Amino acid sequence: DIQMTQSPSSLSASVGDRVTINCRASQDINIHVAWFQQKPGKAPKSLIYLTSILQSGVPSRFSGSGSGTDFTLTISRLQPEDFATYYCQQYRYYPLTFGGGTKVEI
Amino acid sequence: EVQLVESGGGLVQPGRSLRLSCAVSGFTFDEHAMHWVRQAPGKGLEWVSGISRDGDTIAYADSVRGRFTISRDRNSLHLQMDSLRPEDTALYFCGKDIGPGIGATEDWGQGTLVTVSS
Numbered sequence: 001d002i003q004m005t006q007s008p009s010s011l012s013a014s015v016g017d018r019v020t021i022n023c024r025a026s027q028d029i030n031i032h033v034a035w036f037q038q039k040p041g042k043a044p045k046s047l048i049y050l051t052s053i054l055q056s057g058v059p060s061r062f063s064g065s066g067s068g069t070d071f072t073l074t075i076s077r078l079q080p081e082d083f084a085t086y087y088c089q090q091y092r093y094y095p096l097t098f099g100g101g102t103k104v105e106i
Numbered sequence: 107e108v109q110l111v112e113s114g115g116g117l118v119q120p121g122r123s124l125r126l127s128c129a130v131s132g133f134t135f136d137e138h139a140m141h142w143v144r145q146a147p148g149k150g151l152e153w154v155s156g157i158s159r160d161g162d163t164i165a166y167a168d169s170v171r172g173r174f175t176i177s178r179d180r181n182s183l184h185l186q187m188d189s190l191r192p193e194d195t196a197l198y199f200c201g202k203d204i205g206p207g208i209g210a211t212e213d214w215g216q217g218t219l220v221t222v223s224s
Contacts (some may be wrong), residue, residue, distance in 0.1 A: 001168065027147070029180040034210040043217060044143075044151060049210035087151050091185055091209045094165035096141075 002026050002090050006099035011085055013104060017073040021102045023088035028068050030054045032092035038101075039084045047086075048073065078104070108132040110200045115218030118190055121184060128183040128200030128215055136160070139203035140183045141211050144196035144220075154198070155185065156208035163166045165208055170194075190222045 001089035013019050023033065031051040036044040046055045048064040051071060061076040075082055083106060088099040114126040128140070132218055142154040155166045155176040175186040183200055197219050201211035 032209070036211075037121070038151070039128040044211075046210070046212045046214070049204055049212070055212055089151075089153070089210075094156075095167045096156065096165070096208070098151045098153060102149045 001028060001095055002093050002097050004090055004097050004099040004104050006088055008102060009069045009100060010103040010105060012106065013078050014106070015078055015080055016068045019078050019082075019104060021086055021088075021104075023066075023073070023099050025069045025071070025090055026093055029090045029092035031067050032090055033064070033066065033071045034089045034091060035062075036087045036089065037082075037084045038087065044087070064103045075104075110202060110213060110215035112198060112200050112215045112218035115198065115220045117221045117223065119224050120191060120222055122190055123186070123188045124190060124220060126146050126185040126187065126198055126200075126218060126220070127149060129202075129204070130183065133202065136180075137206060139163075139204060139206055139207070139208045140176075141176060141201035142183075142185050143199045143201055143211070144194075145199070145217075146193075146196045147204045150198075151191075152196070156203070157183070158208055159206040163208060187220070190220075192222050194220060195222045196220060 007023045035048040038044045054065040109131045141156045173189045197217040199217045200215040202213040204212045
């Protein structure tokens with residue numbers, strides 16, 4: 001199975017900061033990566049698919065990049081509603097696998 | 107508006123069975139693959155299973171293969187869970203794929219809680 005290693009597992013940031021979350025795959029997965037946001041007690045929200053394509057309604061301060069084994073989610077200017085846990089997922093190979101998550105805290 | 111509503115969760119003893127369902131509306135069901143994803147209390151997301159739009163392609167996580175069965179009919183997705191274990195305790199989410207094959211999830215239900223305990 002493909003292992004997805006996210007870093008950092010948590011980070012502290014302030015409103016207006018630029019935040020970068022990394023995800024490394026255990027083997028080449030091309031660009032088949034999605035990113036999700038989850039707030040406590042809520043269902044996940046889909047942010048990005050195919051590494052860099054924003055889901056409908058997702059603010060443009062979110063962006064994704066990478067290919068092969070290394071991927072990045074960037075939030076250009078952190079907003080109060082962005083404090084949450086973020087997950088990457090690969091869907092190049094079965095079984096699909098998630099990263100361990102990155103908690104973005106104040 | 108896309109809606110995904112899970113049902114069927116509850117408290118069940120180890121070794122017993124449970125069948126989850128996900129009723130969908132607001133989109134053409136047979137044009138999209140579907141997923142089940144779970145989250146154990148205080149833990150991260152774990153993909154459980156996916157099924158293509160026509161049901162011809164099915165995939166499972168290693169942890170559930172041979173015990174869980176995904177299926178779809180009309181406007182519902184199902185997950186038959188047999189030989190349940192305490193480690194299957196989780197909130198189970200239904201997800202709608204962006205396309206016909208098993209790939210990225212774009213919409214999610216609110217989840218149904220499964221507790222496996224004696």
